[in-house]
Amino acid sequence: MEPLKSNVEPDIQPIEVIADSGGSPKPELFVVYPGSVAARIKDRKGECGVMRSKERVRDEECKGMHVKCEAAMTDFKKNPVVMALREKISALSMKAKEHKLSLDRMMLESQKWAGYQQILLTLQLKVTALKTKKISDDMGSLVGKLVSLLSCMGDVGLSSRFAIMKEPFDLPKVKGYRSSYKKDHTQARKDLATATFLWLDEFVTDPSAPIESLLLKKPPTL
Numbered sequence: 168m169e170p171l172k173s174n175v176e177p178d179i180q181p182i183e184v185i186a187d188s189g190g191s192p193k194p195e196l197f198v199v200y201p202g203s204v205a206a207r208i209k210d211r212k213g214e215c216g217v218m219r220s221k222e223r224v225r226d227e228e229c230k231g232m233h234v235k236c237e238a239a240m241t242d243f244k245k246n247p248v249v250m251a252l253r254e255k256i257s258a259l260s261m262k263a264k265e266h267k268l269s270l271d272r273m274m275l276e277s278q279k280w281a282g283y284q285q286i287l288l289t290l291q292l293k294v295t296a297l298k299t300k301k302i303s304d305d306m307g308s309l310v311g312k313l314v315s316l317l318s319c320m321g322d323v324g325l326s327s328r329f330a331i332m333k334e335p336f337d338l339p340k341v342k343g344y345r346s347s348y349k350k351d352h353t354q355a356r357k358d359l360a361t362a363t364f365l366w367l368d369e370f371v372t373d374p375s376a377p378i379e380s381l382l383l384k385k386p387p388t389l
Contacts, residue, residue: 243249
């Protein structure tokens with residue numbers, strides 16, 4: 168225990184101790200000096216008591232706020248306006264799901280029709296190509312026939328027929344013309360001109376005579 172100081176007034180507090188063997192309490196004075204360990208312990212105990220009191224007050228306030236919040240949420244859930252809004256939100260959610268399903272179906276239909284359109288376009292292109300090829304083949308056949316005609320009759324014989332055309336007729340410039348046409352028909356014409364037919368001897372005296380004389384001859388009566 169620290170010695171007494173003349174200029175400091177001690178803090179005298181009674182404490183209860185067991186004084187006799189009979190167990191009866193007997194008050195005794197306990198001197199607490201300012202600045203001593205006992206004084207500091209006392210101060211700390213007082214501060215702890217104040218803090219515990221504040222914590223109890225805060226706990227009570229929190230409990231009260233929790234009760235109020237639960238009551239407010241209950242009232243909010245039971246509010247007719249809120250209930251009506253929830254029903255509308257639920258109905259809108261169902262409609263949104265239905266619209267989403269409809270949109271998905273429309274997208275699938277659109278993709279299917281897009282595929283059909285692509286197939287149709289491909290078929291149209293094939294048909295157009297076939298028509299173009301057929302026209303080209305027909306034109307080639309006509310040009311081939313024209314070359315055959317020119318080869319048989321001669322260019323001079325047909326020059327008067329083409330004289331009425333506005334532009335000069337140039338066979339090689341005709342669409343579908345092939346250089347092999349004239350070459351093949353010219354060779355065929357030469358082969359026909361030099362060919363001899365022994366079976367014509369009984370009809371003509373000169374097998375090498377022009378074919379026109381044979382055509383002018385009347386056939387025998389059957």
